[in-house]
Amino acid sequence: QSVLTQPPSVSAAPGQKVTISCSGSTSNIGNNFVSWYQQVPGTAPKLLIYDNDKRPSGIPDRFSGSKSGTSATLGITGLQTGDEAYYYCGTWDSSLSVGGVFGGGTRLTVL
Amino acid sequence: EVQLVESGGGLVKPGGSLRLSCAGSGFTFSSYSMNWVRQAPGKGLEWVASIPSSSSFTSQADSVKGRFTISRDNAKNSLYLQMSSLRAEDTAVYYCVRYASATYDYWGQGTLVTVSS
Numbered sequence: 001q002s003v004l005t006q007p008p009s010v011s012a013a014p015g016q017k018v019t020i021s022c023s024g025s026t027s028n029i030g031n032n033f034v035s036w037y038q039q040v041p042g043t044a045p046k047l048l049i050y051d052n053d054k055r056p057s058g059i060p061d062r063f064s065g066s067k068s069g070t071s072a073t074l075g076i077t078g079l080q081t082g083d084e085a086y087y088y089c090g091t092w093d094s095s096l097s098v099g100g101v102f103g104g105g106t107r108l109t110v111l
Numbered sequence: 112e113v114q115l116v117e118s119g120g121g122l123v124k125p126g127g128s129l130r131l132s133c134a135g136s137g138f139t140f141s142s143y144s145m146n147w148v149r150q151a152p153g154k155g156l157e158w159v160a161s162i163p164s165s166s167s168f169t170s171q172a173d174s175v176k177g178r179f180t181i182s183r184d185n186a187k188n189s190l191y192l193q194m195s196s197l198r199a200e201d202t203a204v205y206y207c208v209r210y211a212s213a214t215y216d217y218w219g220q221g222t223l224v225t226v227s228s
Contacts, residue, residue, distance in 0.1 A: 088155065101158070
């Protein structure tokens, strides 16, 4: 059972927009920055969003992040077939050990 | 270009030991905290252990405490994970991960550890 809760799957058509939610509590999302990672099956996770809404160099602005209270959201616009992947949210939890905590992952299917 | 390359994975029997290594390049390895994060087959991500740049202390997840030891050699730009008393539930891909600015910003390609008799 993951500390952060994500929907198992989402889907949308090419060119459309999709959002992925990540729900937590005051001990994690409520008081810490949230990151998002993209994992294409068979490859390593890649940082997509950090500090709730910042994109690393090279990440297109089709990807966006936001946070409100104890929840965070990843948004992807202009969906492409190459966006098919698993998406994980991550943060820290002040009530647990010092390492990061993650959501269970959401599988994005571009129909 | 930042690169993290893991090695040392393989098949080991329950109760056995294994040492994973991670070679860092393209950045000042000695300036960053480093971590191991694992992913069991078909499952999500789980933080395993972390070590700051100075090796002043280490931290491990409760699931591996007392069995896994994280260490580093800054002169060799290398991170290690010594795993002992391995269990079937330790079967996973182990990723070497750099920590910076409150996030895990770079991940290695991973090395598979399979614990089975």
